[in-house]
Amino acid sequence: MTVIQPTAGERFIRGILPENPVYRQLLGMCPTLAVTGAMQPAMTMAAATAFVLISANVMVSLIRRLLKPHLRILVFTLTIATFVTIADRLLAAYLYEMSKELGPYVPLIIVNCLIISRCEICSSKQGLFTAIADGVGMSLGFALALASIATVREILGSGTWFGLPLLPETWPGWGIMVLPPGAFLTLGLLLGIAEWIGQRRTSGVS
Amino acid sequence: MDEESKKRGHISQAWLVILLAVLYGGALAGVETTLGPRIKQNKKNETLSKVPQLVPEADREQTKELIVTSADGGQRTVYRALAADGETQQGWVLPAGGLGFADRIEVLIGLNTDASTITGLYVLDQKETPGLGNLIADEELFLHQFADRSTDRPLVVVKTAPDGPDQIRALSGATISSESVAKIVNEAVANFRQSLSREAATPSRKPEP
Numbered sequence: 365m366t367v368i369q370p371t372a373g374e375r376f377i378r379g380i381l382p383e384n385p386v387y388r389q390l391l392g393m394c395p396t397l398a399v400t401g402a403m404q405p406a407m408t409m410a411a412a413t414a415f416v417l418i419s420a421n422v423m424v425s426l427i428r429r430l431l432k433p434h435l436r437i438l439v440f441t442l443t444i445a446t447f448v449t450i451a452d453r454l455l456a457a458y459l460y461e462m463s464k465e466l467g468p469y470v471p472l473i474i475v476n477c478l479i480i481s482r483c484e485i486c487s488s489k490q491g492l493f494t495a496i497a498d499g500v501g502m503s504l505g506f507a508l509a510l511a512s513i514a515t516v517r518e519i520l521g522s523g524t525w526f527g528l529p530l531l532p533e534t535w536p537g538w539g540i541m542v543l544p545p546g547a548f549l550t551l552g553l554l555l556g557i558a559e560w561i562g563q564r565r566t567s568g569v570s
Numbered sequence: 571m572d573e574e575s576k577k578r579g580h581i582s583q584a585w586l587v588i589l590l591a592v593l594y595g596g597a598l599a600g601v602e603t604t605l606g607p608r609i610k611q612n613k614k615n616e617t618l619s620k621v622p623q624l625v626p627e628a629d630r631e632q633t634k635e636l637i638v639t640s641a642d643g644g645q646r647t648v649y650r651a652l653a654a655d656g657e658t659q660q661g662w663v664l665p666a667g668g669l670g671f672a673d674r675i676e677v678l679i680g681l682n683t684d685a686s687t688i689t690g691l692y693v694l695d696q697k698e699t700p701g702l703g704n705l706i707a708d709e710e711l712f713l714h715q716f717a718d719r720s721t722d723r724p725l726v727v728v729k730t731a732p733d734g735p736d737q738i739r740a741l742s743g744a745t746i747s748s749e750s751v752a753k754i755v756n757e758a759v760a761n762f763r764q765s766l767s768r769e770a771a772t773p774s775r776k777p778e779p
Binding site: 398427430431432435438439442443446449450453454456457458460464467468469471 | 583584586587590591594597598601602605608609612616672695696697698699700704
């Protein structure tokens with residue numbers, strides 16, 4: 365029995381919205397909650413995750429015919445860990461302040477289920493081009509999700525966006541939005557909205 | 571199955587993992603060789619920028635890097651913190667490190683001129699558990715305790731309210747991280763005091779800045 369796999373274009377589009385890693389698959393919750401207090405760390409995290417995800421997808425896709433089924437998870441983890449270490453060192457060398465701010469969350473990309481799930485679902489089964497398209501689509505979807513949460517939290521919490529003042533000086537800054545509870549509240553509300561829109565769409569179609 | 575074919579079986583199963591491990595190891599070594607010096611420089615810049623905070627009235631521009639030989643024969647970098655006039659010594663800044671709960675913890679220890687009192691402590695690098703162990707880098711919660719401590723006796727970490735001049739209160743939920751910091755400080759300070767007294771005994775061997 366052959367399973368028909370999605371094409372590169374489909375993989376790319378699905379990653380952005382229909383199968384958005386955060387809003388539809390609920391993967392990668394640790395960075396989603398932990399580093400979205402402001403746009404700068406959130407986007408750095410999105411870029412680091414994109415680097416690891418795309419690189420791991422390329423690597424796994426290239427060696428997919430050599431994989432032994434029972435050793436595949438080991439190979440995925442090894443590959444991901446290597447690229448995460450490279451990302452961590454690059455940040456420490458070129459974005460030292462940001463690397464200190466993100467702290468342990470950069471090494472924790474290793475355990476981001478989004479990446480291992482893409483290795484398992486797509487790149488270990490499909491060709492290089494599809495794997496790249498999938499990695500880029502999922503990375504964009506992840507970046508979009510982090511950006512949406514960080515935008516709400518930074519504007520309400522500090523009155524700024526990307527460090528630029530956005531709200532008038534008189535804005536008190538809701539401290540709770542920058543703190544962990546703000547992450548859960550924002551994620552919950554945005555998730556609810558995404559789900560609501562999704563349901564309206566499907567009911568509209570049928 | 572005899573031993574030989576069993577062995578061949580293992581290799582045929584695992585050769586990809588072994589090959590990848592070697593390849594990735596090489597790649598990481600390459601990355602470390604290329605980026606290592608830059609990361610080191612970043613850390614040094616941060617160290618220098620923290621000198622005025624660690625040693626009162628010290629000037630960043632007047633800080634000199636020295637290499638001292640410790641009692642065990644190892645070479646260590648220390649910073650001699652001078653006042654803005656470039657002559658009066660205000661104290662020392664000691665980079666030190668050791669294993670924490672998760673990964674290496676690197677700290678900077680500020681000492682007065684004769685290394686008898688700790689003037690400040692700063693955590694340069696740590697990857698302890700977020701929300702628990704990483705609070706060791708928090709000045710208000712933890713690090714402030716180290717300032718003005720005498721170095722005559724090693725610091726002891728306690729879980730209750732400290733009642734002695736050598737006691738440091740552990741962070742709740744992060745005893746191992748707290749103890750690691752105290753251990754790093756104790757060892758580095760003891761080591762440095764030994765080198766300092768040896769330098770004093772043989773002034774001709776004093777290293778030049």
